[in-house]
Amino acid sequence: MLTNRQLFLDHLAQTTDFPLMIEIVNAEGIYMYDPDGKAYIDLISGIGVSSVGHRHPRVVAAAKEQLDKYMHLMVYGEYVQSPQVKLAEAITKTLPDNLDAIYLVNSGSEAVEGALKLAKRYTGRPHILSAVNAYHGSSHGALSAGGNEIFKRNYRPLVPGHSHIPFNDMAALEQINNQTAAVILETVQGEAGIRVASQDYLSAVRKRCNDVGALLILDEIQAGFGRTGKFWAFEHYDVVPDIVVSAKGMGGGMPIGAFISSKAIMDVLKENPILGHITTFGGHPVSAAASLAALQVTIEEKLPEQVAEKAALFKQQLKHPKIKEIRNLGLMMAVAFESFEVLKPIIDRAIELGVVTDWFLFCDNAMRIAPPLTITPEEIKKACSLILQAIDEVTD
Ligand code: PMP
Secondary structure, three states, X not given: OOOHHHHHHHXXXXXXXXXXXXXXXXXXXXXXXXXXXXXXXXXXXXXXXXOOOEOOHHHHHHHHHXXXXXXXXXXXXXXXXXXXXHHHHHHHHOOOOOOOEEEEEOOHHHHHHHHHHHHHHHHOOOEEEEEOOOOOOOOHHHHHHOOOHHHHHHHOOOOOOEEEEOOOOHHHHHHOOOOEEEEEEEOEEOXXXXXXXXXXHHHHHHHHHHHHOOEEEEEOOOOOOOOOOOOOHHXXXXXXXOEEEEOHHHHEOEOOEEEEEOHHHHHHHHOOOOOOOOOOOOOOHHHHHHHHHXXXXXXXXXXXXXHHHHHHHHHHHOOOOOOOEEEEEOOEEEEEOOOHHHHHHHHHHHHHHOEEOEEEOOEEEEEEXXXXXXXXXXHHHHHHHHHHHHHHHHOO
């Protein structure tokens, strides 16, 4: 009989030459377990997803309760479904007053697609500006907004009307003009290897958008839902976007995403001819129920409030001559080494020692650290000591 690992290689379409290839049969809290019962600390939360930990009991209970009532009933936006409206109400409460209409979708990429379409339709303008090294997703529109040429070149022609400005660069902001439908930015660039928007920069982008009538879209797909120490990363800034996009941690481990704006802006999507954004599974009731539970856990367990202290503990523990720099906003961290050649064996050895990390799409010399926000100080110390052991064992 073929093993699951062989079946993985034989029949699952591959995304990379070197998949992590860990087989997991069970996961709980910060831990994942392989078929032999070996425990792995998940320091990347399945790329920023399991912020409340794997299988948080309240998330599991909410999903099970919903499974016993109904699963898919109808495409998004037709029937009144309690999990969707309860989730929308709860998310609205976390946001400024102008962000009061939530469009539920399936994923981050789809949320970005929706946001870009909304901005074009609302403003009637053709151009979207995004940042160099931005990552907004893998579908055609989201990829067009992405700011890394290497990842785009095999898919041209992409969607026209997209251009890119250097992140955190004030001088480039004059490119935002009266043809710009929207500027889309990650509040903290994730796949670029954790690059935090500066206060002055985001304020200046906001002002320039106001001056020329462009919308500001903030992509909080990695940074939102508590990861940076505020429920939304833009709360660190004196800036309110016109549209927010969310996914990943939003679902507590279930697939869901959203683009969020004001009712006034969002209402253009229902004008005739309709075809605003149609999604069959968007806001799936089981995902929506899980998402509401994840949101409640995040707020009631005061997870964002603990983030700064936990991030500081990581930084204090991860001191080593091979570590060149640690960039972070809260528990969105990049631990930089000299090169990928130095980093890769460290990651491989750390996995053998029972700690899972990886690197970033556009920054392969930095280790990604984005643990469940529920991680305890003892668990942080244990994970860091294993990483330091890995560094010592594979470097000279
Ligand atoms: N935006 C950002 C900032 C992301 O990090 C990601 C996923 N890494 C996406 C969008 C796309 O999300 P998804 O993979 O759910 O389509």
